[in-house]
Amino acid sequence: MLLTNNNRSKAYLQNLINNNFMPSKIIFMNNNHTTLVEHTENDKLISKYTNQIFIRKLDDLDISFDEKEHVLKTIQNYNIEFVEINNSDVNSQEVVDEVASIKDEYIVYSGPSSSILKKEILSKKKKFIHVHPGWLPKFRGSTTIYYSMLLKYKIGCSVIFLEEGIDKGPVLHKQEYKISEKGIDFDYLLDPLVRVKTLIEFFKIGVIKPMKQNDDQDETTFYIIHPVLKHLSIINYNNE
């Protein structure tokens, strides 16, 4: 696994382990100078000063993770082999070298939001497994959960191999979800949990059968959603 300490990585790691999919090695990209976006000032204070746990749970899918548990703690709790790189840039030379040096062919990717893997790291003969929170090829790009909701589609998730074009790599597995729980946080709860649910289902199938994406005229690349559309999406969803 190639990951950084964000909610998605926490959800991936904790649930993969719970389902007996133990990573053989983890490349952990750390940058102590980076503030994690998912933590509000209060969350940080409470995390720091108390032993409180933060369970993020999606009852509809019966899946959860503890947001307070740092990925390094999980890694150490389960004695997983890991290497820590003090750089959160996935295209940095340190990360590229580390990726090149590992034996495994398949790497589950959970890097910082909006990072794009460039030519060099993609040329290291590894297959990066990524879960995109959108039904491909219809929903490419960023914050597609919100756009799916706005267009009254179910939430889709696609497991793909990362390639150079954004979300254009071959598809390994796709799943759709109809979530009925209201008032949930899309960014920090729904997004990581639907992704990990899809990843686990893909692993359970146990077969890697890449399918080239059929581009059609219907394909659209979405960009980070504007707050007005984000509000529209959440309010429509909660009122449904």
Added chain:
Amino acid sequence: MVIWLIGMSASGKTTIGKKIFEKLKDSNEKWVFLDGDVFRNILGEDLGHSIEDRRKNAYRISKFCEFLNLQNINVIASVLSIFHDNQKYNKENIPDYKEIFLDVKFDNLLRRDNKELYKKALDGNIKNVVGVDIKFVPPFSPDLIIDNNSENPDYQKMVQKICDDLNIKFNNSYIYTEKNLLNFPNTYQYSKYQGKDFFELFKKNRKKNLDFLKIRLEKLNSKRNDNFELNNINNYKNDKELNLKEYLIYLYNLNNNELKNQKKTIEVLIKRFEVSKKLFTKYDLKNIKKLSSKFNELLIYPLFSLVLQKYYNNANNQQKLVFLNTILKVNDIISSMVSDLIFSEEVYYSIEAINGELKIMGEYI
């Protein structure tokens, strides 16, 4: 104001306190969230959980709230609070003190007992647990009682009820245009959810800027009699370069069928804009990559918005969202720098761009 949230362990004090704070922190008032457990720790964990120590801690929190309140800093305090004399002290000493009791049945507390606090106490493994060996008596006269027994509480409604019932006033503002976005671009990543009121803030912001621009246009027009017709320019490009302002004027004058032929270029321009949040004066014709570092030709922004609005009107639902998303961001830029618009053309087309956007948004909100 001090909002004092009282409830037993696992009653939802921290969660609800945080939700209230999330709603109020962007208002023009100052708010802090104070968690009883965090407060203990800040002071060095010198107190335990015996009744005497709990009483000391409760008074420390009260005094601290009093101190903050005196400096016009509002507090949301999540406190277990078992002492009625302490609650009485608060009422007598803290002006605008509001007490909320979170009422949760003990069975439900047991069910939510993630920390296994109650289980350990009931098994006799730990002492000084309120609800087991320390009796909890609900507050005598809370301002509000919240039933938090539901398995799936609707926090949004709960927070709204608290704000309504306690008459908490908050003056929010639309935060996305407070700084000049050409100097301080906004990535819009993980933007906060601010509730239904957000649309009103958005509309209010746009209308305020429209009024400002209209007054400015009147003043400018009184000096010169401008004609705002944009003449059709067909020489927007040479062999290598695309001049963005002229290209946008060209597109602005095209009919819908002719616009279709330019859609690919517009899609790449949207992509470029979404990455840099700027529009540059010149792009290379082949790959639409910027050829100039100049991004402050201000007429380009309203023109881009207006051209995207033309595309929006002829797009399918999926594509409409892509166009609208960028229109909103471009118009945020315009709104963030209305005072920098000094030429009548810039002002006139900015008014057009905001009016057009509000008309589109009327379909949604």
